[in-house]
Amino acid sequence: MPDDCIFCKIIAGQADADIVFRDDQITAFWDHRPAAPVHILVVPNKHIDSVNEADLQDAELLGKLILKARDLAKEQGVDERGYRLVLNVGPDGGQTVFHIHLHLIAGRRLPVFRE
Ligand code: 5GP
Ligand code: ZN
Numbered sequence: 560m561p562d563d564c565i566f567c568k569i570i571a572g573q574a575d576a577d578i579v580f581r582d583d584q585i586t587a588f589w590d591h592r593p594a595a596p597v598h599i600l601v602v603p604n605k606h607i608d609s610v611n612e613a614d615l616q617d618a619e620l621l622g623k624l625i626l627k628a629r630d631l632a633k634e635q636g637v638d639e640r641g642y643r644l645v646l647n648v649g650p651d652g653g654q655t656v657f658h659i660h661l662h663l664i665a666g667r668r669l670p671v672f673r674e
Contacts, residue, residue, distance in 0.1 A: 576588035602624075602659070
């Protein structure tokens with residue numbers, strides 16, 4: 560794991576986070592600066608910098624992130640009203656932590672993306 564990766568530290572139990580799910584492949588925890596009442600980060604335990612660095616052998620793992628986020632949305636009771644799954648890539652995409660993560664954001668009406 561890269562020494563300076565905060566998400567690797569959280570996954571390894573070396574940094575604190577409010578963890579909502581953990582198995583051998585995925586860890587999910589509350590974002591410490593939530594953008595909405597529900598804001599959970601769904602993170603592969605394997606360090607991959609960004610989607611740009613993912614390869615075909617990561618495809619199943621990346622698919623599991625989506626399905627885990629879906630399950631967490633149900634657990635949080637936001638599945639019917641809806642939620643947003645966001646995966647930022649690179650500086651222009653708004654990525655600030657370079658360990659792939661899916662944002663599950665819900666609990667308020669989110670603005671529609673426009674130019
Ligand atoms: P990004 O901007 O890379 O798509 O998303 C990074 C997210 O991680 C941000 O929403 C930020 O608030 C969250 N974050 C950054 N550092 C920490 C941390 O140490 N703990 C937690 N729980 N969330 C973090
Ligand atoms: Zn990492």
